[in-house]
Amino acid sequence: xxxxxxxxxxxxxxxxxxxxxxxxxxxxxxxxxxxxxxxxxxxxxxxxxxxxxxxxxxxxxxxxxxxxxxxxxxxxxxxxxxxxxxxxxxxxxxxxxxxxxxxxxxxxxxxxxxxxxxxxxxxxxxxxxxxxxxxxxxxxxxxxxxxxxxxxxxxxxxxxxxxxxxxxxxxxxxxxxxxxxxxxxxxxxxxxxxxxxxxxxxxxxxxxxxxxxxxxxxxxxxxxxxxxxxxxxxxxxxxxxxxxxxxxxxxxxxxxxxxxxxxxxxxxxxxxxxxxxxxxxxxxxxxxxxxxxxxxxxxxxxxxxxxxxxxxxxxxxxxxxxxxxxxxxxxxxxxxxxxxxxxxxxxxxxxxxxxxxxxxxxxxxxxxxxxxxxxxxxxxxxxxxxxxxxxxxxxxxxxxxxxxxxxxxxxxxxxxxxxxxxxxxxxxxxxxxxxxxxxxxxxxxxxxxxxxxxxxxxxxxxxxxxxxxxxxxxxxxxxxxxxxxxxxxxxxxxxxxxxxxxxxxxxxxxxxxxxxxxxxxxxxxxxxxxxxxxxxxxxxxxxxxx
Numbered sequence: 001x002x003x004x005x006x007x008x009x010x011x012x013x014x015x016x017x018x019x020x021x022x023x024x025x026x027x028x029x030x031x032x033x034x035x036x037x038x039x040x041x042x043x044x045x046x047x048x049x050x051x052x053x054x055x056x057x058x059x060x061x062x063x064x065x066x067x068x069x070x071x072x073x074x075x076x077x078x079x080x081x082x083x084x085x086x087x088x089x090x091x092x093x094x095x096x097x098x099x100x101x102x103x104x105x106x107x108x109x110x111x112x113x114x115x116x117x118x119x120x121x122x123x124x125x126x127x128x129x130x131x132x133x134x135x136x137x138x139x140x141x142x143x144x145x146x147x148x149x150x151x152x153x154x155x156x157x158x159x160x161x162x163x164x165x166x167x168x169x170x171x172x173x174x175x176x177x178x179x180x181x182x183x184x185x186x187x188x189x190x191x192x193x194x195x196x197x198x199x200x201x202x203x204x205x206x207x208x209x210x211x212x213x214x215x216x217x218x219x220x221x222x223x224x225x226x227x228x229x230x231x232x233x234x235x236x237x238x239x240x241x242x243x244x245x246x247x248x249x250x251x252x253x254x255x256x257x258x259x260x261x262x263x264x265x266x267x268x269x270x271x272x273x274x275x276x277x278x279x280x281x282x283x284x285x286x287x288x289x290x291x292x293x294x295x296x297x298x299x300x301x302x303x304x305x306x307x308x309x310x311x312x313x314x315x316x317x318x319x320x321x322x323x324x325x326x327x328x329x330x331x332x333x334x335x336x337x338x339x340x341x342x343x344x345x346x347x348x349x350x351x352x353x354x355x356x357x358x359x360x361x362x363x364x365x366x367x368x369x370x371x372x373x374x375x376x377x378x379x380x381x382x383x384x385x386x387x388x389x390x391x392x393x394x395x396x397x398x399x400x401x402x403x404x405x406x407x408x409x410x411x412x413x414x415x416x417x418x419x420x421x422x423x424x425x426x427x428x429x430x431x432x433x434x435x436x437x438x439x440x441x442x443x444x445x446x447x448x449x450x451x452x453x454x455x456x457x458x459x460x461x462x463x464x465x466x467x468x469x470x471x472x473x474x475x476x477x478x479x480x481x482x483x484x485x486x487x488x489x490x491x492x493x494x495x496x497x498x499x500x501x502x503x504x505x506x507x508x509x510x511x512x513x514x515x516x517x518x519x520x521x522x523x524x525x526x527x528x529x530x531x532x533x534x535x536x537x538x539x540x541x542x543x544x545x546x
Contacts, residue, residue, distance in 0.1 A: 008503060009503030011473070013480065014482075015478055015479060017038055017489075018480060024488075030101075031330060031342065032103075032329070032339075033510055040245055043253060045171075046242070047254075047257070049242065050259065051263065051266075052315045053238065056135060056312065057294065059272065060278065063273075064278070064279035064293065066078065066225045067209060068211060069211055069221075070224055072207050073210075074220075075225050075272065076272065078221075079229065080268075082226055082230070082268045083264040083268055087261025087264050088260075089236055090239050091255035094243035094251070094255045094259035098246040098251040098254065099251065102401060103244060103326070103330065104240045105117065105120060106509070107399065110394075111410070114403050115409055116412070116416070119416075121334070122331055124241075124376075125323075126368075126372060127369065128320045128327070129320070129353055132321055133357055137156070137159075137357055138291075140159040143159070145298070146306050156354060156357040156358065160354045161350070162314065163317040163321055164350045166314070167346060171245055175322065178315075186312055189301070189304070189308035189311065192301065194277055201280075201283065202283075206277055209280060216432050218431075218436045227440060230440060230443070231373050233376050236376075236383065240383075243259055282296045321346065321350070324349040329342060333513060338514070370438075371427075373423075373439060377423065377446070378446035381444070381446045382446050385450050386450070390454075395468075396470050401494075402496045403513050403522075404499075404512055405463045410457050418449075420442065423441065426441060463522060483508035485498075486508060490508045490509070496509075499518075500515070500517040500518045
């Protein structure tokens with residue numbers, strides 16, 4: 001035990017992982033905690049989990065659709081810009097995530113306040129589920145069209161159920177191994193499709209293809225294509241939740257090869273070229289859709305094509321369901337102040353996905369993604385500004401994220417909501433100009449506004465409290481401290497002292513987020529003059545009140 005003061009309960013510390021925490025992490029992946037250095041993944045393991053996102057029919061369809069509207073050359077220029085921009089952003093965010101070990105939900109508390117941050121995991125979970133709906137619908141359509149038996153609703157259920165077991169064990173336990181085994185199948189399968197398409201269709205001039213009719217896009221074709229790709233800024237939120245498992249020593253390599261430009265080259269250029277070529281060879285210009293591309297692949301390869309479609313969609317769905325379930329878990333904990341087991345969170349995501357698949361998906365999916373895209377663009381820009389303006393954090397080289405040391409709302413929350421709503425209004429009512437420019441306008445406005453109020457935000461969002469466990473240990477990343485509520489030990493990075501209990505014993509980030517008495521006591525301590533912030537009289541006498 002470590003004595004820290006005459007009125008403080010001593011910290012119960014250790015220098016090794018709590019076996020109970022490690023066992024729980026096998027499925028929970030530290031969803032509501034900071035990822036310790038001992039749980040970080042190797043470059044190979046992390047890359048295989050992350051590269052599940054490279055194999056989506058969505059990228060092929062998007063590139064083929066853009067080529068039909070603005071031409072192949074403009075689509076590739078837009079894709080190259082996307083590689084450069086997303087590669088830079090992904091590298092920055094991934095390094096920050098590896099340095100801090102934080103999730104989207106945790107870093108959002110610093111940006112928007114404890115209450116204001118609740119929307120972040122909601123937006124990310126909903127977006128991930130919408131993508132899961134799209135990818136699962138592709139699988140169901142392929143099986144239904146090829147086999148021809150059973151109702152489409154049954155195939156919808158099969159498509160969802162096939163994906164759920166693959167992400168029950170988290171990133172380190174199963175996702176990396178599964179995706180590593182199937183990655184070659186994806187690329188070899190697509191190469192075979194390209195070869196067969198070249199033999200059966202007219203592919204002359206596909207690189208120089210230009211649209212036959214012009215459409216008012218309110219921007220040059222190449223810029224329009226880039227803005228369409230910019231709508232996928234949710235990649236930055238995905239990056240935060242995945243890159244937190246990276247080792248700090250690997251941050252530079254991971255920032256280039258896993259989360260940076262190499263990854264986005266495969267996403268936007270390699271996939272884009274294949275999608276455009278297949279659509280052109282099949283004569284699909286002007287009538288591009290996810291089902292048309294799928295039907296072409298299955299038509300060329302038969303049963304092997306069906307397997308390829310399943311591989312592509314199942315791989316990317318592991319990432320979709322993983323991010324959706326972890327953020328549902330974080331959201332549930334914050335809203336209902338009870339823990340939600342990961343398995344239950346996965347089943348909830350599967351159930352929601354299936355219910356959406358029973359509706360007319362495309363009638364609302366694109367609009368919903370556009371609305372959520374405004375919040376995501378603002379979140380991404382504000383996060384990047386925060387990283388740039390506060391490279392050393394608020395203390396110990398980290399941003400403050402502990403719920404007992406942050407206000408309910410910060411200026412960042414109002415900027416986030418205002419800029420996002422403005423982006424939605426521009427998209428809905430701005431005609432072709434609004435539809436094209438809403439995402440970049442939202443991104444720039446949110447960044448500029450947050451940079452303007454950054455110093456004021458940093459001053460007002462941090463609660464002034466004494467007695468920080470981080471100051472009481474030699475190494476905040478290697479020292480484990482026992483939480484007086486759950487009785488489990490977590491790294492000192494996330495630990496706080498609980499002023500609602502006599503002696504202010506240590507409390508972990510997850511339990512702190514569940515406890516109302518802890519929150520009230522922290523605010524009360526903040527409002528007291530510094531000279532009165534003693535522990536002689538505890539603010540409340542409830543060990544585990546919630």
